Amino acid sequence: MTSEIAPTIWYPEPELVFHPERTSERDIHPLRGLKRFGPHSRGLVQSPIRVATLAPKGESERLFAFMRELSQSVRPVERTDYLPDWPGFNTVFDMRVTAATKKCRVELDGSFESEMAQSAMPHVLLAEQLVRAIQPLEAFRSDFDVLFIYLPQRWERGFYGAGDDFDLHDHLKAYTAARGMPIQIVREDKALAYRCRASVMWRVGLALYAKAGGVPWQLADVDPETAYIGISYAVRSNGADKPRFVTCCSQVFDAEGAGLEFIAYDTADVQVQRDNPFLSQAEMFRVITRSMTLYRHRHGGRSPRRVMVHKSTEFKDAEVLGCFEALPLCEAVDLIQVVEDVGWRGARWERDQANSGGKAAAFPIKRGSLIGLGEREALLWMHGAVETLGPKTYFQGQRGTPRPIRLVRHAGHGTWDDSARAALALSKMNWNNDGLYDPLPVTMSYAKVLARVLKRMTNLGSTPYQFRFFM
Template identity: 25%
Template sequence: MTRKKRQMRRIPTMRPTKPFQQKQLKQITASSEWFEEPSLTFGGGSMHVDPKVGIPLYGPASVGTSRHKTEVHAGFIGTGEGIQKAMRFYETCCDGLDGDDQHAPFPGCKIDRGYRFTLKMDDSFNEKITQTELGDLLKIRDSKQRFDATLELLTEKLRLMTQEHDHPLNYVVLVVPPEMFKECRVADYHEKGVGMVHRDLRRAFKARAMQYNTATQIIQESTLNVEASSRELDHLSERAWNLFNGLYFKVDGLPWGPADLPASSCFVGVSFYRPLGQASTLRTSLVQAFDENGEGLVLRGHNFNWDEQKQGKTPHLTEDLAAQLIDDVLEQYEKLRHQRPTRIVVHKTSRFDPDETRGFQRSLRRVSQCDLVALRPTSEIRLIRAGSYPPLRGTSFTLGDVSFLYTTGYIPFLGRFPQGHVPSPLELADHIGDTPRSQLLKEALALTKMNWNSARMYGLMPITVRFARLVGDILREVPENITPHPKYKFYV
């Protein structure tokens, strides 16, 4: 026998395999439903789905109440040219503006129309930024020093307007000159022990304005152009709607309220931010939205350490901090409403980990019902609708045990799809609590309409989590030894 044959004999034979066993895949159930556009309440308790119809017809929700001001005094900070331009713009808006096929006309703002108040403006109310002051700022080479000098100049102008002038002001508009916007709007610098620090003039000025108890509006000069400009602008009537809706809210008016949120419910949005100059410290920021009118309060949570490299990018509260957060919410609610809520819904964009859940539930035992809800945008799954338009806003669908909600999309009342991009749904990523999912989604849809810094009838995120995140951007500029103002009109 040859060596080759001997080698071949050593090759093991293949063992017979077991018959192929087919796995039975679990069938995924799917369902969908559509929620009607939530109604809003306006003057006299009248209802409509769209602020741009409800306000011209009925007036804002607080008209005829002690919250409504029939006269609003507005002052301006800016260059002489910028102030004059801004005052003319506001005057033009007060008279009313035409719309077009895509934009509702602005009804104006006088005692008998629109937001039903008279806007008082006078040059004696204003504080000018001189060309010398502006030139001195622009000469500063270091971005941090230039930013700090700009903030100090604007804060001093605000102090003079609110404390030295004889005219009490309800509302202050900062008209940012183009040179200041370009060179002083942000500062990025390296700080020892912290790393790169980013600061934004809008956030810093808002934080400073709180100490003078003054609501502010920040506008670029280019936003005040009546005609089209090189910078892409919203339609003139759209700019007027947004400015005056924000103005009315900032002078303590209530533009509209939600019609269908359950009574004695308290909706809480939770977010996290890093205090200025802190490398590994986080704090929680909260926005509470109450039941009858959706009005909110801002609370600053407690510091806690979070190491992203060791613990991950998504921060979570310890059990004790989560419990303390709810204790603070209940304390503030009872202080203002003189009663305890019967139901609390906590909104977050990240899932609840076991420690957070135990802490929240520990304090929430004091209320009858509670829900922990994680809502986050997702582009991983979408519905495809037959026809030319995307899914309707208000469409909900469920795959297995995961639910989704379209808060943007085609709006039947408008007869169009106003966003201009392919809409993505929100995912109900986590839910621990007592309320049916369909009700939670309906409430989330209603809370997307509570952004009073705009007059739009729709939004992507519920105001709870949307403003909690924006509030955190401003809270990081508030020093630790200063208690931030609880009203979120100072944050928008």
């Protein structure tokens, strides 16, 4: 047995494409690419984007001012090595943002605020008031595209529940998503008070465009016959004296990385081990079959040649059998466990002519570095230094020692090239973030969002959900 590890392999930063036909319009920097080329779905989203508003009584003007700010240009005062100037929503996306008609402007009477200040459960009271205010807007759903909800800082006591699993953000998402209503929460202490207005405008502008149905960018140079599936679960109780049940969710991403829909349903045919659910063979067959139906619906009835499935827990034997039973015609099936919390760290060491032992590099290990731990396991640095973004090396966050994710292959064979490239590419497909990448592939980062929100939804329909309602 040796203490040596395998040599490091490095994969370059994946490129994004900003036009469905002109594939030369590409860039590794998502925001720079948007400024240069515009969004991938330019001209396919109805202009203007109509915004409904919900605010405390007498404070709607703060939301209108925020919308006007979206159309103004501003320079960044942070992350200047990454953030481009914000030239205005009209310039970036070639469309306007406007307030919806007066019947889509709701103001919340503040008479409940004194009661909330004295209540032992202010989050319950605030949630009820907001839901009650949103309900009338359902009658005018065809008159607006996105709802802006303004939350002033003085309501902070109601944002989270003391002692229970409550988050106002997720509660509102669960309610509105079930009704096909995309929302953008605008907090006074974050969206309105944050000092770097360019950062706020990029984040909100991207989210607004995607929530209105737009596609900012897609992946370039990926296998057009591969489907990527992310499976996640939310475990919850069905009453104090009843067994827990599991909401199973599956997102299907195509070769371009566009996972615009997903399926979700409740099941009791699971084993829960240390709060981690594992499906039976029949349930895994069911979820993969429904996922493939979703893929074929988006691709004219065509099935993928290869399927790559990600989940955060191991694949039990029954789950592996269920996957293969559901994918009999696929040439290749890769079942990959993505482990986020690992103890490994990596430091970058450079050769030095003056010192035969070398020296520590000025920057961390490169993003895209991979070290194999055997035939079934590998470490992949999703976070790290990027040398090809501009004239200087870029390190997102500018702090800490990057830690890798661990990829564990429960089915599949060959090198780690396809799995690593896919994970790196899918880390750039979060349209609700202005960063260069996420620390996880979107199959897993979306899974976290969906698990939080879905467990708060009381009734899950049989039809697919659009992810834009959960962003």
